[in-house]
Amino acid sequence: MPLSTDPAELLHAARAGHRGALARLLSMAEGTKAASVASVAHSFSGSAHVVGFTGAPGSGKSTLVNGLVSLIRSRGEEVGVLAVDPSSPFSGGAILGDRVRMQTHALDEGVFVRSMASRGALGGLAAAVPNAVRVLDAAGKPHVLIETVGVGQVEVEIVETADTVVVVLNPGWGDAVQASKAGLMEIADVFVVNKADRDGVEETVHDVNSMLDMAVTQTEWRPRVTRAVASDGTGIEEVWESVCAHHAFLLEGGGHRLRTRRRARVSDEVRELIRERLVRVVRDICAGPGFDVCIDEILSLERDPYAVSDCVIHDAGLSDLLS
Amino acid sequence: MPLSTDPAELLHAARAGHRGALARLLSMAEGTKAASVASVAHSFSGSAHVVGFTGAPGSGKSTLVNGLVSLIRSRGEEVGVLAVDPSSPFSGGAILGDRVRMQTHALDEGVFVRSMASRGALGGLAAAVPNAVRVLDAAGKPHVLIETVGVGQVEVEIVETADTVVVVLNPGWGDAVQASKAGLMEIADVFVVNKADRDGVEETVHDVNSMLDMAVTQTEWRPRVTRAVASDGTGIEEVWESVCAHHAFLLEGGGHRLRTRRRARVSDEVRELIRERLVRVVRDICAGPGFDVCIDEILSLERDPYAVSDCVIHDAGLSDLLS
Numbered sequence: 001m002p003l004s005t006d007p008a009e010l011l012h013a014a015r016a017g018h019r020g021a022l023a024r025l026l027s028m029a030e031g032t033k034a035a036s037v038a039s040v041a042h043s044f045s046g047s048a049h050v051v052g053f054t055g056a057p058g059s060g061k062s063t064l065v066n067g068l069v070s071l072i073r074s075r076g077e078e079v080g081v082l083a084v085d086p087s088s089p090f091s092g093g094a095i096l097g098d099r100v101r102m103q104t105h106a107l108d109e110g111v112f113v114r115s116m117a118s119r120g121a122l123g124g125l126a127a128a129v130p131n132a133v134r135v136l137d138a139a140g141k142p143h144v145l146i147e148t149v150g151v152g153q154v155e156v157e158i159v160e161t162a163d164t165v166v167v168v169l170n171p172g173w174g175d176a177v178q179a180s181k182a183g184l185m186e187i188a189d190v191f192v193v194n195k196a197d198r199d200g201v202e203e204t205v206h207d208v209n210s211m212l213d214m215a216v217t218q219t220e221w222r223p224r225v226t227r228a229v230a231s232d233g234t235g236i237e238e239v240w241e242s243v244c245a246h247h248a249f250l251l252e253g254g255g256h257r258l259r260t261r262r263r264a265r266v267s268d269e270v271r272e273l274i275r276e277r278l279v280r281v282v283r284d285i286c287a288g289p290g291f292d293v294c295i296d297e298i299l300s301l302e303r304d305p306y307a308v309s310d311c312v313i314h315d316a317g318l319s320d321l322l323s
Numbered sequence: 324m325p326l327s328t329d330p331a332e333l334l335h336a337a338r339a340g341h342r343g344a345l346a347r348l349l350s351m352a353e354g355t356k357a358a359s360v361a362s363v364a365h366s367f368s369g370s371a372h373v374v375g376f377t378g379a380p381g382s383g384k385s386t387l388v389n390g391l392v393s394l395i396r397s398r399g400e401e402v403g404v405l406a407v408d409p410s411s412p413f414s415g416g417a418i419l420g421d422r423v424r425m426q427t428h429a430l431d432e433g434v435f436v437r438s439m440a441s442r443g444a445l446g447g448l449a450a451a452v453p454n455a456v457r458v459l460d461a462a463g464k465p466h467v468l469i470e471t472v473g474v475g476q477v478e479v480e481i482v483e484t485a486d487t488v489v490v491v492l493n494p495g496w497g498d499a500v501q502a503s504k505a506g507l508m509e510i511a512d513v514f515v516v517n518k519a520d521r522d523g524v525e526e527t528v529h530d531v532n533s534m535l536d537m538a539v540t541q542t543e544w545r546p547r548v549t550r551a552v553a554s555d556g557t558g559i560e561e562v563w564e565s566v567c568a569h570h571a572f573l574l575e576g577g578g579h580r581l582r583t584r585r586r587a588r589v590s591d592e593v594r595e596l597i598r599e600r601l602v603r604v605v606r607d608i609c610a611g612p613g614f615d616v617c618i619d620e621i622l623s624l625e626r627d628p629y630a631v632s633d634c635v636i637h638d639a640g641l642s643d644l645l646s
Contacts (some may be wrong), residue, residue: 035627038627038630270617270621278605281601294593305592
């Protein structure tokens with residue numbers, strides 16, 4: 001039987017465990033069908049605990065996530081993984097990570113791994129990732145792990161929308177300082193000093209704790225600093241315990257803290273959707289036949305670019321924007 | 324006599340050599356008075372040769388630009404310099420570069436140096452830099468040099484709007500490869516292998532030439548590859564000669580090549596101005612009182628973010644965008 005293209009039917013099948021339906025739904029959620037997928041999936045969403053992982057390339061995020069997936073599965077729970085690479089439409093990193101995980105979890109029906117790479121300036125991951133999370137959530141995955149390739153601005157923006165943010169560091173002078181520079185101190189709920197069998201682990205743990213002590217904004221949650229050697233499984237349980245402790249903290253007292261987090265996430269998503277729409281409008285306006293004429297007028301010094309941009313916005317019927 | 328705040332009066336004074344007037348005009352061109360400054364300056368613009376400099380931090384761009392300024396001044400010509408740092412609103416790099424140049428050229432009325440740093444997400448340098456170039460051009464500087472701190476995406480976008488693009492490399496394995504990765508091969512009109520007293524200069528020159536040979540798109544202009552030791556002045560004349568040769572090439576046959584370049588620059592500027600306007604609209608829309616109510620509806624699963632973003636756009640009177 002061929003797979004449906006109706007989001008509601010696909011979601012029904014995905015919730016019953018049909019992997020092909022979930023895969024198709026995720027593809028639709030990233031593309032031109034994003035809105036219709038969201039409209040079907042949103043009312044089934046909100047239950048999953050969303051955990052974001054960031055850290056420098058090579059810090060061992062993929063290995064750590066892989067270990068956590070094994071742990072979660074050993075407890076009989078399902079998990080969805082989004083491997084996000086904003087740096088390239090041809091993502092070696094994300095695809096490789098996928099393959100490594102595929103080897104371990106390929107035959108496991110309880111794990112669903114999805115790679116998402118940049119689709120150029122217009123197809124923003126900032127809007128696509130939350131919609132993919134929504135689909136995995138609505139499909140019934142109680143845990144959704146988001147892993148990014150690096151610590152660039154886009155990656156940090158994506159990861160900080162998670163309920164719980166895990167920052168992966170390595171032992172060695174300066175790693176904590178680099179994390180601080182990248183703005184990770186402010187967003188981390190759990191620090192993992194991975195490759196903790198190497199020299200310098202105590203110094204790095206100490207550095208992170210010192211920075212947390214110095215942080216101007218004291219919040220109710222003190223980020224936990226854990227050690228791990230993800231490659232041999234050491235410390236994986238402690239990492240997951242810290243993640244779950246943060247989740248429990250968010251749920252305390254009726255879950256107002258979780259609601260505050262998700263409010264920020266949803267606000268960002270709406271802002272991003274509006275922004276994407278407007279960017280598309282600009283692209284269309286500037287592809288119109290009148291645009292070249294305007295540019296000629298600027299080049300012959302008849303009109304300046306500011307006057308022309310006003311005029312183009314006016315001609316596009318968006319004069320209200322000028323007020 | 325206090326300085327005027329009228330752009331036309333300020334431009335008149337700046338063209339007569341009044342440095343304070345030019346400084347104020349540049350400040351206005353970056354800020355909320357950008358449009359009125361452009362409307363006055365644009366009709367006086369178009370004469371300056373705009374040269375952009377990019378390359379990795381530490382490659383010696385500032386020293387090279389400083390040397391070129393000395394050379395230009397020794398020939399009795401005036402020059403404006405824009406030192407652009409998109410990475411930080413508190414730009415150590417750009418300010419330092421400024422100070423170094425100030426020491427050499429502080430008392431020279433024929434040199435005008437201006438630092439421009441990032442002003443956050445809204446105040447885009449991509450729109451501010453062309454307007455600053457316009458002002459220096461209209462003030463009568465025959466040469467405008469734009470120097471960026473690094474080779475990030477924003478920096479490359481800023482520099483590639485110049486008439487002539489100079490890419491600064493250093494000797495050593497891999498520098499040419501790095502330049503290629505950063506997309507500099509496509510935008511360079513002149514390569515400078517700076518610090519050419521170090522080992523590996525011939526290999527780097529060879530690497531660059533090999534890459535130019537392999538380039539799929541053969542254009543009429545073959546980028547020149549020059550050697551320099553900017554710190555002691557070696558090769559500065561050859562660099563400037565190459566820059567001037569490229570300028571002459573652009574002006575050949577009626578200047579249609581220069582016009583093509585500037586058409587691209589002006590198109591980008593208009594697109595950027597429209598984009599900035601729309602970003603501001605999104606910010607205003609999402610700061611409205613109805614926005615929080617919408618977010619609550621999403622959190623209680625009544626409506627999804629896509630439906631809400633449509634609705635917000637509609638309420639803002641921008642329904643035409645939905646078609």
